[in-house]
Amino acid sequence: MSQPQLSRALLQNLGMFRNLPDADLDSILQHARVCRLQEGDAAFLQGEDAAEFFVLLSGRLKVVQVTPEGEQIIVRHVNPGDIFGMAKAMSRRQYPASTVAVQESLALAWPAAAWDTLVSRSPQFAAGAIQTVGQRLQDAHSRIRELSTEEVEQRVARALLRLVESSSTQTLEGQEIDFPITRQEIAEMTGTTLHTVSRLLSAWKNDGIILSGRRRITVCSVDKLAQLARAEPPATPNAN
Amino acid sequence: MSQPQLSRALLQNLGMFRNLPDADLDSILQHARVCRLQEGDAAFLQGEDAAEFFVLLSGRLKVVQVTPEGEQIIVRHVNPGDIFGMAKAMSRRQYPASTVAVQESLALAWPAAAWDTLVSRSPQFAAGAIQTVGQRLQDAHSRIRELSTEEVEQRVARALLRLVESSSTQTLEGQEIDFPITRQEIAEMTGTTLHTVSRLLSAWKNDGIILSGRRRITVCSVDKLAQLARAEPPATPNAN
DNA sequence: CGTCCCGTTGATCCCTATCAAATGTAGTGG
DNA sequence: CCACTACATTTGATAGGGATCAACGGGACG
Incomplete structure (x- = not known):
C-alpha cells in the first residue's frame, strides 16, 4: 500500500x-x-x-x-x-x-x-x-x-450565477462554467424541465447574455443575468 | 436577578x-x-x-x-x-x-x-x-x-402530516394540531397561496379527512392524508 | 355591536409542464 | 474518413394547475 x-x-x-x-x-x-x-x-x-x-x-x-x-x-x-x-x-x-x-x-x-x-x-x-x-x-x-416564491426564470438565472460564482473561468467571451453541464441538469437544480431551461437559455443567447454549446455555457453579461435574477424587469424599464 | x-x-x-x-x-x-x-x-x-x-x-x-x-x-x-x-x-x-x-x-x-x-x-x-x-x-x-417535484396537494398533505407528527393531540375526532395555525401559514410552509390551501382543506373537510375551525385543524384520517401525500391517486383506484 | 381577521368561493388568466418532432453534435467502429 | 448511433438541444402546439383578482360570510374580541 x-x-x-x-x-x-x-x-x-x-x-x-x-x-x-x-x-x-x-x-x-x-x-x-x-x-x-x-x-x-x-x-x-x-x-x-x-x-x-x-x-x-x-x-x-x-x-x-x-x-x-x-x-x-x-x-x-x-x-x-x-x-x-x-x-x-x-x-x-x-x-x-x-x-x-x-x-x-x-x-x-x-x-x-x-x-x-x-x-x-x-x-x-x-x-x-x-x-x-x-x-x-x-x-x-x-x-x-x-x-417557494420565485418564478422559473429567476431561479434559473440565479443557478447560473451561482455556478459562475463557484466555478467559472474568465475567457474572451465571458465567464465560462468549468465543467460540462446539460439543460437537464440545470432543470434538476431549479425544479423545472429541460424544455423550459432550453427556451430560457435560447432567449438569453439571443439577447447576448450567454453563449452556449453542447454541455458548455459561458455567461457574457453577469450584470444582466443578475438583473433577471432579481425580478421580472418591467418590459419597459422606464424611458429614462 | x-x-x-x-x-x-x-x-x-x-x-x-x-x-x-x-x-x-x-x-x-x-x-x-x-x-x-x-x-x-x-x-x-x-x-x-x-x-x-x-x-x-x-x-x-x-x-x-x-x-x-x-x-x-x-x-x-x-x-x-x-x-x-x-x-x-x-x-x-x-x-x-x-x-x-x-x-x-x-x-x-x-x-x-x-x-x-x-x-x-x-x-x-x-x-x-x-x-x-x-x-x-x-x-x-x-x-x-x-x-421541485411534487404538486401543491401533496405538499400541503405532507405539511399537515408533519404537524400531526410533531405536535398534535389525540381527540375524539382525530389528531388535533396543538397550536393555532392559519391557511396563510400553511401556504407559507408549502410555497403556495392561502386560497389554494383553503380550497384543498375545504375539499378534504368534505371527504371527512379533516375537521377545521378558525385557526384549528384536526386530522381525522391520517391514512387518507398519507395517501394523498404519496401521489395523485388515479381517480379510479382500480375496481379492486 | 361593530370591527378586525380569518376563511370560503367564484372567475379568469398565464406560466410552465407535457407531448411531439426535428436538428445538431460528439464519439465509434468499419 | 465516413456512416452510424447515442445523446443534447431546439422549437412548436396544447393543456392544465394554480396564482391572481374580487367579493362575501362568519366567528372572536373589545
Missing part, C-alpha cells in the same frame, strides 16, 4: 483542517485513501452504508437525490476543498444522496470512525464542521425560499 | 445536553436567562445581531424568513426541547430568520459566547450539535425535493 506522497499542504488550508497541528495532519493523512473518479463515476450511492467521508482535491461532483418516483434533483455541487459524505458525522447510517463526478476528479477518503477521532482531538475541527453544515443549511433555506 | 429554580431535569434529557456532568449542567443553568414569549412575540428578528442561542422549554415557535419582496416563508417550527438561534455557532453574525411564538412559550437563552465553552468542554455536545444541524439539513433537502 505505498501511497503517493500526500502533502500536508493539501489539507492545511482547507478550513476545517486549519488549526490542526502538523503532527495530527500527518497522522490523518496516513489513514486517507485516494479516490480517483472518472466522469460519471459515483463516490457513493444514495442508500449505501455511510462508511467513509471525503474531501475533494480536484475536479467537480454533483450531489443527487432520486425521488421515489425516479425523478432526480441536484442538491448541490462539490468544489475542490469541500468535504462531502459526512453522513455518519450526522449520525446517519446511510448516505442520503449519491455523489457523482461531473468531470474527472480526485478525492481523499477516510473511514467514518476517523471522524470521531478528529472531533475529539480538536474542538476547532468540530466548530468548523458545524460551520460548514450550517452554511449548507443556509444555502438550502435560500433555495427553499426561491422555490 | 433572583432566577426561578432551574432544574437540571430541564436540560439533561435534551439530546445535546445529554452526557454532560451534573456540575457542568448546573454551571450552564446559572448563565441562562429565562425568556417568556406571548403569542406573536419574537425571540429575535431576522438581521439582528446573533447575541444569544436558545432552548425551547414549552410552547411553540415558527422560524420565518422574509424575502426581499416582503413575502414570508416559514422555515420550520420549533418544538419543546429544540435548540434555536444557533446562528453564532455557525459563525453567522446575524440571525438569518425571525423566530416568533405561535402560542405562549417559555425558553432559556444563553449569550453566544457560552457556546464555545460548551463545545470545548464536551466533544459530545459538539457531536450533538452537528447531528442536530445535520438533521435540519436533511429536512431542508426533503423540502427542496418536494418543492
Whole structure:
C-alpha cells in the first residue's frame, strides 16, 4: 500500500483542517485513501452504508437525490476543498444522496470512525464542521425560499450565477462554467424541465447574455443575468 | 436577578445536553436567562445581531424568513426541547430568520459566547450539535425535493402530516394540531397561496379527512392524508 | 355591536409542464 | 474518413394547475 506522497499542504488550508497541528495532519493523512473518479463515476450511492467521508482535491461532483418516483434533483455541487459524505458525522447510517463526478476528479477518503477521532482531538475541527453544515443549511433555506416564491426564470438565472460564482473561468467571451453541464441538469437544480431551461437559455443567447454549446455555457453579461435574477424587469424599464 | 429554580431535569434529557456532568449542567443553568414569549412575540428578528442561542422549554415557535419582496416563508417550527438561534455557532453574525411564538412559550437563552465553552468542554455536545444541524439539513433537502417535484396537494398533505407528527393531540375526532395555525401559514410552509390551501382543506373537510375551525385543524384520517401525500391517486383506484 | 381577521368561493388568466418532432453534435467502429 | 448511433438541444402546439383578482360570510374580541 505505498501511497503517493500526500502533502500536508493539501489539507492545511482547507478550513476545517486549519488549526490542526502538523503532527495530527500527518497522522490523518496516513489513514486517507485516494479516490480517483472518472466522469460519471459515483463516490457513493444514495442508500449505501455511510462508511467513509471525503474531501475533494480536484475536479467537480454533483450531489443527487432520486425521488421515489425516479425523478432526480441536484442538491448541490462539490468544489475542490469541500468535504462531502459526512453522513455518519450526522449520525446517519446511510448516505442520503449519491455523489457523482461531473468531470474527472480526485478525492481523499477516510473511514467514518476517523471522524470521531478528529472531533475529539480538536474542538476547532468540530466548530468548523458545524460551520460548514450550517452554511449548507443556509444555502438550502435560500433555495427553499426561491422555490417557494420565485418564478422559473429567476431561479434559473440565479443557478447560473451561482455556478459562475463557484466555478467559472474568465475567457474572451465571458465567464465560462468549468465543467460540462446539460439543460437537464440545470432543470434538476431549479425544479423545472429541460424544455423550459432550453427556451430560457435560447432567449438569453439571443439577447447576448450567454453563449452556449453542447454541455458548455459561458455567461457574457453577469450584470444582466443578475438583473433577471432579481425580478421580472418591467418590459419597459422606464424611458429614462 | 433572583432566577426561578432551574432544574437540571430541564436540560439533561435534551439530546445535546445529554452526557454532560451534573456540575457542568448546573454551571450552564446559572448563565441562562429565562425568556417568556406571548403569542406573536419574537425571540429575535431576522438581521439582528446573533447575541444569544436558545432552548425551547414549552410552547411553540415558527422560524420565518422574509424575502426581499416582503413575502414570508416559514422555515420550520420549533418544538419543546429544540435548540434555536444557533446562528453564532455557525459563525453567522446575524440571525438569518425571525423566530416568533405561535402560542405562549417559555425558553432559556444563553449569550453566544457560552457556546464555545460548551463545545470545548464536551466533544459530545459538539457531536450533538452537528447531528442536530445535520438533521435540519436533511429536512431542508426533503423540502427542496418536494418543492421541485411534487404538486401543491401533496405538499400541503405532507405539511399537515408533519404537524400531526410533531405536535398534535389525540381527540375524539382525530389528531388535533396543538397550536393555532392559519391557511396563510400553511401556504407559507408549502410555497403556495392561502386560497389554494383553503380550497384543498375545504375539499378534504368534505371527504371527512379533516375537521377545521378558525385557526384549528384536526386530522381525522391520517391514512387518507398519507395517501394523498404519496401521489395523485388515479381517480379510479382500480375496481379492486 | 361593530370591527378586525380569518376563511370560503367564484372567475379568469398565464406560466410552465407535457407531448411531439426535428436538428445538431460528439464519439465509434468499419 | 465516413456512416452510424447515442445523446443534447431546439422549437412548436396544447393543456392544465394554480396564482391572481374580487367579493362575501362568519366567528372572536373589545
